[in-house]
Amino acid sequence: MWCIMDSKNVETDEKPKSEVSESNLKGMGSIRENHILGDSNMSASTKDMLFRADQIDLKSLDVHLEKHLSRAWSRNVDTNGPKEPWEIDLAKLEIKNLIARGTYGTVYRGTYDDLDVAVKLLDWGEDDMATSTELASLRASFRQEVAVWHHLDHPNVTRFVGASMGTSNLRIPEKTSSDGPTDKLPSKACCVVVEYISGGTLKGLLYKNRRRKLPYKVVIQLAMDLARGLSYLHSKKIVHRDVKAENMLLDTHRNLKIADFGVARVEAQNPRDMTGETGTLGYMAPEVLQGKPYNRKCDVYSFGVCLWETYCCDLPYPFLSFSEVSSAVVRHNLRPEIPRCCPSSLVNIMRKCWDANPDKRPEMDEVVKLLEAIDTSKGGGMIPEDQATGCFCFGQIRGP
Structure with missing residues (x-):
């Protein structure tokens, strides 16, 4: 049995002789003698190559095909200049040091065109562990969502600088932290570049003030920043899906900016298309915990928990396990238990946001209006621990 292969339909980056060796074509004689894959002067009459189909080493060809797909994976970043409006030139990106390692990738600090940036490397699966179909799906999803982030512009959302579909030209120092040398970059990875925010996270601020608590005016200001940012994202049909204090960054003026879009996605037209447990324990809405369809109202629930956490400077359910909290x-x-010293206007917002019924939760633009109507001139913050004597919750004492 013989098989005819048209060389015009075979896409390759190298000369054919490196892709199919003599050992792949047993019984065919010398390749040069038969002029099948010979020199560059091959005549037009030999462009149709004939092989014994029963003697082709298919396993070896699979290896060559995999190598070809790996080269094609990063081909976009190997060409001159960006191909998409959001695609950055990795030659202009300089990595300085490691910031953090997280569930969805590794974050570095760097510069891009003299702008301080945070660079998040996202690994899309170990080499040879994802099929070409899976990789194509990941690339398509990444392109769709990054195209949306590229157009986001709001003072309470971390500014998106750009992204790259590959990392072949990415320059990372041999040692970026005291922890040791940098890990080898996976070949199937992408990177997202955003503005660098130097003031730390909201979680860090709350931890520092866990004893003395935050003034009521600061609580409301932080809550309004978060609410306005979420309202903007929802207006763009984006559901963050992991709203928590750790994912909120603060600049030097203590303005809050929403960050970490690692699990964010464009809201589906059909809510049933958005399912699965996505988020962080303690902030996850009941419908998410149950694996039911959900929408942007899961962010509203998480906001309610964040609002309580910001007021109390404490963690929700610190002594319960995942299964106990879920159940x-x-x-x-x-x-979370609301202290009695908390002003009723703020209590009202918390309870509305974490209602068990998503349809009864307010939209984030309504939450913004409720927060804007709160009077902070008379205080109302959480009572500092060093001032809490006796059962203060039943008294008329108000925090700063």
Whole structure:
């Protein structure tokens, strides 16, 4: 049995002789003698190559095909200049030091065109572990969502600088931290570049003030920043899906900016297209914990928990396990305990946001209006621990 292969339909980056060796074509004689894959002066009559189909080493050809796909993976970044409006030139990106390692990637600090930036490397699977179909799906999804982020522009959302579909030209110092040398970059990876925010996270601020607490005016200012940022994202049909204090960054003026779009996605037209447990324990809405369809209202629930956390400078459910929290939130309507010194206007917002029924939760633009109407001139913050004597919650004492 013989097989005819048209060389015009075979895409390759190298000369054919490196892709198919003599050992692949047993019984065919010398390649040069047969003039099948010979020199560059091959005549037009030999462009149709004939092989014994039963003697082709298919396993070896699979290896060559995989190598070809790996080269094609990063081909976009190997060409001169960006191909998409959001695609950056990696030659202009300089990595300085490691900031953090997270669930969805590794974050570095660097510069891009003299701008301080944070660079997040996202690994899309170990080499040879993802099929070409899976990789194509990941690339398509990444392109769609990055194209949306590229157009975001709001003072309470971390500014998106650009992204790259590959990392073949990325320059990372041999040692970027005291932890040791940099890990080898995976060949199937991408990077996202955003503005660098130097003031730390909201979680860090709350931890520093866990004893003395935050003034009521600061609590409301931070809450309004977060609410306005989420309202903007929702207006663009984006659901963050992991709203928590750790994902909120602060600049030097303590302005809050929403960050970490690692699990964010464009809101589906059909809510049933958005399912699965996505988020962080303690902030996850009941419908997410149950694996039910959800929409942007899961962010509203998480905001309610963040609002409580900002007021109390404490963690929700610190002594409960994942299973205990999941069960209690869904079956027993467990929510963080609100101190009695908390002003009723703020209590009202918390309870509206973490209502078990998503349809009863307010939209984030409504939350913004409720927060703007709060009077902070008379204080109302959480009572500092060194001032809390006796059962203060039943008294008329108000925090700063």
